[in-house]
Amino acid sequence: MAFYGIDLGTTYASVALAHRGVARMIPLESGGVTLASTVLLDGSDPSQPSVIVGRRAPIAWRDRCASLGCAPPRVALVRGSKNHLAVTHSVAGGPPWSLGAMDLYSTDIGALVLRALRSWVERTPGLAPIDGVxxxxxxxxxxxxxxxxxxxxxxxxxxxxxMLPEPDAAAWAYGMGQRFGSRGARFMVFDFGGGTLDVTILRREGGGGAPTLEALASYGVQLGGLGVDELLRERLLERYADAARAPGLGLHEVDEASREALLSVAEGVKIQLNQHATLDANPMARVASRTLALRTEGGASLPPAVVRVTLGELARWTEELTERAVDCAEEALSRAGLGWSGLDEVLLVGGSSWLYPVQARLRALRGAGAVRIFDDADDPLNPACAVAAGAALYAERCFTDGGKAAADYHGVIPDALGVRAREADPARPGERREALAVLVPALTKVPFEGRRVFRKRGGARVLPIDVLEGATLSEATPLGRFEVALDEGLADGSPVEVILRVGRDGVLSLELRDPRSGSSRSVTLTDAEGLYADDEMDARRAFLAGVTLDAGA
Incomplete structure (x- = not known):
């Protein structure tokens, strides 16, 4: 049986398959290991909506904009949809995106990217059919x-x-390797992608048997390479306006094709300036130049002009982003009760970890020799590969018949989990107030089972239990409502034990138990904002299955 690992990234996605403890990256666009998570939605023919997934999507978008002189109707280009997960309302610059008769959200866009990855696997000779992911x-x-x-x-x-957190997957790939031998180590996974930065602190224990991996703490923020591209686009436009003698030219004054072209140029300049910059004697003097020819919103052609940017300039422009990234890493260290000197190594993964200013700051804090980035394209710890490779190794270890335990891993949940309850109000004696009763504390190792006994109030047979994620009621996020049918004989004031379980993959389940009789009820989540109900899932599955998809060749 074949179980694949998938990194569903904000800007790029990848897929891998492991065999006997070795991960193999599946070749995707242009023979590389990634597929751009950019999607062109084309509803111009309502009877046959179509999509393009990958690097060709923005090219097709620019071509259509240029041919029409404006943004084409009923066609949309979607980037960074992962930044709007579980959002099912209108967001400026985000969802919904229309495709024919259907409004799509991040969940649907993610499904289209995954369907494109599936098509690459199915078209690659010699690969086993997908039994699971x-x-x-x-x-x-x-x-x-x-x-x-x-x-x-x-x-x-x-x-x-x-499902597996991205830094945990990278840690799985890293911890299963032989680089530490039988010795223990504490290391940081610094996973800096297109839209998110996740930092996890781990401890590896060696010994005579299989190594053990334990997550000590984790922290993450919404921060990534897409933001760098957008900032650099603005700076490139400023340079172009000066060179073309068009002072004050702003993004809103150039046409849609020019705005999209500028974003692609910005990404290319960023990569050219940063990749392998550590090999240069004076990295900050690196220069990237491009010839730009833009058009105004009204369709007038602007003169071509050459713009140049140095890595030193990019470093100054992104200084705030770099410091936010360092702050995120130091928050994870603080939660683990460690300082930089307490780490043996720092593993850089994710496409944005190539940013030289970020690498330089981390090396200054921990030491150059301890900050590792594996730049060999075929290395499973390459920033573009590590997450998918680790997911594939995890899949082989846990689900493939005959898989051998190369490591034992325990992750942590980032936030507390609890239920809404009523408790005595210390400010008003004799009265009660709503509160969050925490059953699973933040940074708890998984799997975990949290228990607490409450008193039933009222005579209803069906008890609604609101499950929330967060440390306090005021800042917690509702996860949904469990509707639990109780025994008819359970009187008002009777004790009820609530058991909240968190699986190794972070999946929640809830059980109610009568401590006196031992009888229990298992329940399923029936209400969660931002998720599709079963009938909506069926309708969207049928619609997406009928969409013509072009994932490239």
Missing amino acids: VVTHPQRLRNRERRAVAQSVSLAGLPSVA
Whole structure:
């Protein structure tokens, strides 16, 4: 049986398959290991909506804009949809995106990217059919957002077997290697992608048997390479306006094709300036130049002009982003009770980890020799590969017949989990107030089972239990409502034990138990904002299955 690992990234996605402890990256666009998570939605023919997934999507968008002189009607280009997970309302610059008669959200866009990855696997000679997938997600996602990713997997028609936080997947790949031998180590996974930065601190214990990996703490923020591209686009336009003698030219004054072209140029300049910059004697003097020819919103051609940017300039422009990234790493260290000197190594993964200013700051804090980035394209710890490779190794270890335990891993949940309850109000004696009763504390190792006994209030047979994620009621995110049918004989004031379980993959389950009789009730989540109900899932699955998809060749 073949279980694949998938990194469903904000800007790029990848897929891998492991065999006997060795991960193999599946070749995707242009023979590389990634597929751009950019999607062109074309509803111009309502009877046959179509999509393009990958690097060709923005090219097709620019061509259509140029030919029409404006943004084409009923056609949309979607970037960074993962930044809007579990959002099912209108967002400026985000969802919904229309495709024919259907409004799509991040869950649907994720399904289209996953369907494109599936097509690459199915078209690659010699690959076994997909029996299951382990799909990764940012560590910072709360349970509702993780479940939205799971819905994307289902809508894509993929058999899901597990989900895994992205830095945990990279840690799995790293910790299973032989670089530490039998010795223990503490290391940081610094996973800096297109839209999110996740930092996890881990401890590896050696010994005579299989090594043990334990997550000590984690922290994440919404920060990534897409933001760098957008900032650099603005600076490139400023340089172009000066060179073309068009002072004050802003993004809103150039046409849609020019705005999209500028974003692609910005990404290319960023990569050219940063990749392998550590090999240069004076990296900050690196220069990238491009010839730009733009058009105004009214269709007038602007003169071509050459713009140049140095790495030193980019470093100054992104100084705030770099410091936010360092702050995120130091928050994870603080939660683990460590300083930089307490780490043996720092593993850089994710496409944005190539940013030289970020690498330089981390090396200054921990030491150059301890900050590792594996730049060999065929290395499973390459920033573009590590997450998918780790997910594939995890899949082989846990689900493939004959898989051998190369490591034992325990992750942590980033936020506390609890239920809404009423408790005595210390400010008003004799009165009660609503509160969050925490059953699973933040940074708890998984799997875990939290228990607490409450008193039933009222005579209703069906007891609604609101499950929330967060430390306090005021800042907690609702995960949904469990409707539990109680025994008819359970009187008002009777004790009820609530058991909240968190699986190794972060999936929640809830059980209610009568401590006196031992009888229990298992329940399922029936209400969660931002998720599709079963009938909506069926309708969207049918619609997406009928969409013509071009994933490239």
